[in-house]
Amino acid sequence: MSSDNYYKVGGSLEYQHPTYVVRKADYELYEGLHKGEFCYVLNSRQMGKSSLRVQMMKKLKEQGI
Template sequence: MTAFNYYKLGGSLEYQHPTYVVRQADYELYEGLKNGDLCYVLNSRQMGKSSLRVHIMKQLKEQGIQCASVDLTRIGSHVTPSEWYGGFVSELLRGFGLSRKVNFGTWWRSQEFLPPKQRLSELIDDVLLT
């Protein structure tokens, strides 16, 4: 292995990259998520949060556990609540590979009698958990 492909600047390290260092957080996050616990990872920039996500998602998927990663920056910050929840639902569908199976626009409009927060709950209950 050369130095060219050994080191990686910026972004997350792919699964089993030789420079990835397994930390206590890896074990704690994996076990917590497997147990259905609410887990969060807080740290400053460039400290391995994204690489941790990549590794944990790979391990969970190997155990048959469905995972999705949602990039909240894609939704934006100057949006209405309806736009924010709509963007979040769209990202969830994309993250779980359901964009082609579920027509987001049709589904979202069919739920317009509900407040945006409840639409998200309906999506989780009726689409993601079925």
């Protein structure tokens, strides 16, 4: 990835983007969704909710869920 595309301002980060920071919430959300639990994500704007959704959707799809 070129340095021009390394950082992204605004919008969701692509799956496994090098600047995506995996948080405790990622593991907790994945576990809940994997178990079929109802999950929700609440946070203020520009805090990574959409990027988290992208990560979870791709990871679950890879698992066949």
